Amino acid sequence: MDLPNTIKSGQAFRWRQDGKETEAAEAWFSGVVFDSIVTIRHVRGGIEIRCATGEAEEVAPLLRDYLRLNDPLDDICRSIDLDEHIRSAMTRYSGMRLLRQDPWECLVSFICSATSNIRRISGNVEEMASHFGRRLANGGDARHAFPRPGELAEAGEQRLRDLGLGFRAKYLAPVARMVADGEVDLFALREADYSDGLETLTSLPGVGDKVANCVLLFSLDKLEAFPVDVWVRRALQEWYDVDRKKKLSDVDQRRWAQDYFGSYAGYANQYLFHSRRLMGR
DNA sequence: AGCCAGGCCCTCC
């Protein structure tokens, strides 16, 4: 398990590394999951947990689920080990895993990701939590639960704009209202298949193919999902020459990759994304 | 100072 790269690979936005001075490999990370403030680090042979709120014994199995520790990573990596580029990325970030996040928080986070960046997304998400989420006791270092759909719906577009969310607020407000009213059942999509989930999610305002695939991959157990963003697009063009003949749309590039990598295309996506993004440009 | 960011949507052709 590579905890630092898993936490810092742009899937989730509420984790903070405690004490930047220590090496990332041994660093503590604190986040808010399952309405608990949780601090974790990688230790030899496992994950060490400190629980500021709630019982560690209760959180441990949830965290195991969240970190997807039951995914057969060796088998998965073998199944997508199809060429030198993905192999190189898997070698460099060996042990990096997908997360299994809360679908609602994941949906909101990736609606916020449009023409943004990880730093700003994290700030937006944290601002929404601190303004509209329930305060979680933790002495001086207060953190807040991620706001429920109803809490965000009640906040409304203007107050979301006031937090600096920009045009994303005009999508977030109606989506929050729809989820709060039960027009869409995000958790039910865990039982649905990929294409049904994709259709449902892309029917929401502000949710296109890319954002929907992020939500499907990072929270709804659809490991064949393959979000195509600018970094993945660069990886596909530079390393796989996907565009060589005619220009392929993002959706066609996504379909190409899903066909090429197969049922664990989402893991391939994560390695390609992380690897290409850290190369910069 | 101006351009561009981890997209989406709408308008035109």
Add this chain to the structure above:
DNA sequence: GGAGGGCCTGGC
């Protein structure tokens, strides 16, 4: 059906 422009705000 797809190319092009607009959208908020912040950072370089």
